[in-house]
Amino acid sequence: MEKVWANVEAIFLADNPETFVTRQIPEVNLEFGGIRGDRHFGVTSKADSRQPMYPRGTEILNRRQITIVSVEDLDKIAEELGVEQVRPEWLGANLLVKGLSEFTKLTMGSRILFPSGAGLICMGENQPCTLPGDEIQKHYEDHEKLAFRFVRAGYKRRGIVCAVERPGTIHERDEVQILINDFKNPMQ
Numbered sequence: 001m002e003k004v005w006a007n008v009e010a011i012f013l014a015d016n017p018e019t020f021v022t023r024q025i026p027e028v029n030l031e032f033g034g035i036r037g038d039r040h041f042g043v044t045s046k047a048d049s050r051q052p053m054y055p056r057g058t059e060i061l062n063r064r065q066i067t068i069v070s071v072e073d074l075d076k077i078a079e080e081l082g083v084e085q086v087r088p089e090w091l092g093a094n095l096l097v098k099g100l101s102e103f104t105k106l107t108m109g110s111r112i113l114f115p116s117g118a119g120l121i122c123m124g125e126n127q128p129c130t131l132p133g134d135e136i137q138k139h140y141e142d143h144e145k146l147a148f149r150f151v152r153a154g155y156k157r158r159g160i161v162c163a164v165e166r167p168g169t170i171h172e173r174d175e176v177q178i179l180i181n182d183f184k185n186p187m188q
Contacts, residue, residue, distance in 0.1 A: 001187060002180040006099035008114075008172055009071060012089060014039040020092040021135060027171045028094075030118050030164045034065030035094060041065065050127075062163065063123040068095040068112070069159035070103035080153040083140050090135040093159060095170070100178065104157050109181035111165065118168025122181070126161045128154030 012022035015037045034041045045062040047054035054060060069088050074096075078086045088096040097103065110122040133150030140146060181187050 001182055001185070004100055004178045004180065006070075006097045006103075006176050006178060008095060008170060008174040008176060009098045010088065010096040011170060011172060012094050012096070013037060014092055014094070020131065022089045022092055022094065024089070027169060029169050030066075030120075030167050032164055032167060033062070034164055038094065040067070040094075064126075064161040065164055066094045066120055066162040067092060067126055067159055068097060068103070068120075068162060069093040070100060071096060071098040072101050073104050073157040073159065077150070077153045077157050081136070081140075081143070081146060081149055083136070083143060083146070086136055087139075090139070091132045091159065097176065102156070104159055106160055106178070107181045107183065109187055111179040111181075111187065112162065113177045113179065114168060114170050114174050115176075116168035116170070116174075117166060118164070118170060119166035120162035121165045123161050123163055125156065126159045128152075128158040132158075 011025050011028050013025050014020055014022045028035050033043045042062045044059050047056055047058040047060050069091055074086045104125055106122050108122055108124045112120040128151045130147040133147030136150055137146040
């Protein structure tokens, strides 16, 4: 298991039921289920197109409680799209981290540990779709087809989804330890 470090640059909450776009907050208390008040809060969720093995609407474990993106990956997306920036809020992110190149490629089962003792477990890549691309397009009307182009630009750069493994508080500027899961000798 490899250990690396990163920093929390910003924390966000999706508490407007009309949109997935998040707003910045200075700190958050993680609970089993995620961030209370966030659109993805809950220990369970309803199966949708991401879980075709279950009938739509079936209650399943919520693996998408927290979405994390990195400064490095967002910069690469912006560069590929030819825009000034791609903001984490436009992607519905809950956390923005800095310090780990290719953050989105973090392996499933990797742990993200915070100074408070809070812990997240990586449940996989957040697959890019056109919804965040539509949001990016709103901010760059002079660029064509950003929604469509985002899907390609966001591949392996869109961030990860996590579940809360241990509740606790997260603050801006927290230094986090990331334990990278090695599939040859996986963490349990």
